[in-house]
Amino acid sequence: MSSQALRVGMLGGTFDPIHHGHLRSALEAREALGLDRLHMIPAPKPPLRGEPQVSAEQRLTLLTLGIGETPGLYADDRELRRDGPSYSIDTLIELRKEYGPQARLVMIIGFDAFLRLAQWHQAQALFDHAHLAVMARPGYAAPWPEELTELVGAREVEGADSLMQRPSGGVMMLTLPSQMAISATYIRKRLGEGKSTRYLLPEAVEEAIGKNGFYRHFSSHDE
Incomplete structure (x- = not known):
């Protein structure tokens, strides 16, 4: 059954703005996990910062432009609605209802977010609906907090084939080949200073940002 079941991924983020690091990671995660489709889902409001200069709807537009015609990647506005x-x-829960009980559903998160997983809303219940794939971050490693070790328990598996034996409930460490260390903060800073962001952003995203005057001001609060 596992070979026929649809493989679906969820990758959330602020995407403020979407850049080549986000997109390359999404593509490589989709390949590594053998996903049929990957939902890229902008968060309504960036955490730990003041009101963003660019609205959630504008970030979604930039995400859509960034994805373009890339097969299997989808800009998903459900959290904005x-x-x-x-x-x-x-x-x-919504994705599980849409794709059914046998679909292999995988939530993809970064390692820094994973370290805080025990503090997430209904953290234990996440595993009832999905697997967790944790992306390594270049040059970043840290011991797991005790509550995270307890939460994960014996869920960790090696490799996508093992993960996909069941619809949900597993944890897998995912080391992507490119590991592009591009920072959205760095991009916003360069845009605010009127400096070039060529090759950091997809051309369509760069053009839309310039045309609409997004990210013209940068302050330390944007960190």
């Missing part, structure tokens, strides 16, 4: 707080568990 949701009232109240937007939790990953709610998104996974």
Whole structure:
């Protein structure tokens, strides 16, 4: 059954703005996990910063432009349409309802986010609906907090084939080949200073940012 079941991924982020690092990671994660489709889902409001200069809808537009015609990647606006707080568990429940009980559903997150997983809303319930694939970050490693070790338990598996034996419930460490260390903060800073972002962003995204005057001002609060 596992060879026929649809493989679906969820990759959330602020994408502020979407850049080649995000897109290359999405593409390589899709390949590594053998996903039929990967939903890239902008978060309504960037965490730990003040009000963004660029609206969620504008970030979604840039994401759509960045993805372009790339097979298997989809810009998904569901969290922007949701009232109240937007939790990953709610998104996974929606995707599970859409794709059915046998689909292999994988939430892809970065290692830094993974370290805080035990503090997430209904963290234990995430595994009822999806697997977790954790992307390594270039030059970044840290010991797992005790509560994270307890949460993960014996869920960790080696390799996508093992992960995809079941619809949900596993954890897999994912080391991507490119590991492009591009920072959205760095891009916003360069844009705010009127400096070139060529080769950091897809051309269509760079053009739209310039045309609409996005990210013209940068402050330390944007960090």
